[in-house]
Amino acid sequence: MPNVRIEFRNVSKRFPARSRDGEPVTAVLNVSVSILDGEVVSLIGPSGCGKSTLLNMGSGLYLPSEGEVLVDGRRVAGPNPQVAFMLQKDLLLPWRTILQNAEFGLEVRGVAAIERRERAHALLKKCRLSGFESHYPHQLSGGMRQRAALARTLAVDPLVLLMDEPFSALDAQTKMVLQQDLARTIAAERKTALLITHDLVESIALADRVLVMSQRPGKIIEEIRLDDLPDRDNPMLRRGRPRVQEYAARLVELLHVREKTEAESI
């Protein structure tokens, strides 16, 4: 029986009002999610529904207003070494080489220089960036930069990866290559992951489960298990399966995409 790696237990998050007479904004309302060890869960929902807030609470950057986040059964009270996150922006530091960027998390955590260099080298190799160690971020393409960001995230060897639309800034082809890379890496390292995305097919191609969130205040309105879809480590192959289209149609329905297009065309 695999154990629960990360759990959001009845989590809500309210932000103080922007203006004086405004009301506090509830970004996330009473969300409960448990992710098992080695599981990949994708989270999909309309923009501004609090997906990113959920992720920030998972990584300990925000504390929930109500409820709690648990990693391996322990309450998250701030940033912790078990969880690492990756955003749409690669957030590579422009004044550091790719190698130094990959070392960043280890350096912050006080890992000795020789050891972190070794780990960063190994991960850059795994992320197919060998030969680019001494380049600066601006010399690399968007896809390569995002791979370097992945290497930096994996270098700290987190138990849980939290990803906030990591591929949405990339062009369609690069995106598919990176999805492939990520899926294989996660499977090989047996990482647990929560992937926020607004790409319907991506949410199906990469995950074991899809959670659908509602408009703000964000609540989980549906959970779709993808148990009958094999090849989670090979999204390229998975995309081609007819079941994927059926799941995507289901998501379209849940997200009210059709009503929105009709409303806009009137």
Next chain:
Amino acid sequence: MEQPVETGQSPRPDARAEPQSVAVIAATVATPDESGFTPGTIAASVAVLVVFLAAWELLPRAVGVPEFILPPPSKVWSEFLRVLANERLLWHAGITTLEIIAGFVLGCLLGVVIGFVLGLSPKAELVLSPYILALQIAPKVAFAPLFVMWLGYTVYPKILVAILIVFFPVMVNVLTAVRTVDPDMVSLARSFSATRLQIFRLIEYPASLPPLFAGLRIAATLAVIGVVVGELVGGNLGLGYLLTYGEGQGNTAMVFVTIIVLTLIGIVAYAAVALLERRVLHYIPKVQHVAV
């Protein structure tokens, strides 16, 4: 499936990486010349100088402007040699240079420190901002007579004017830079459990270097102005003094000589900062640099 699956035209795993690496190398090779200077533009620049000097030499004479109003370049050159030999030009230039360096270094240090302190503590900035704004608007050179009254005909009032005038652009640039650091970068560092000091050392400080250098460039030219105004106000040292001395003698050519030497010192100061900037900010793509 071991083989990475590719899309489109490149089925081999390394086929995509290769053109990219070639492009990167090409870009690196191409950058040193991307300032845009070519032998043609340099020749044209020199030609502009030659035409200007020729016009300066010939036109006033042709129109009948007397030499004591506008001495021609040849007269300025002979005056330069005279001042060099008889008026201790290098001694005065040396003093001015040292004052500039002292004022620049101290003013910049002060600007950097206060810029970071205010940048990291928004409360302190809110409290002090009206006074900072007032001091920034006040014409700093107007303090020169005051400083001379306080500190006498020494080098110190000159250095003090330079410090005051250099301080603001540096402080404001550092302050804004610290404020505009990408909050996601700070979040990234925090997610790795970075301490406040680490966030400063690894993110905020390096992120504010490019604006800091922009401030230093402005400061380099302002330091020259500050020192010269200080020297004009009082004392018997430095190029500013030579300037008033030449004026008192009705020696227009000597005034020109002093202005040109001051300009040269300013150019060297600016170039030194620009050179340091290129060293420190080597990771910034060259295309972003402008020639002037």
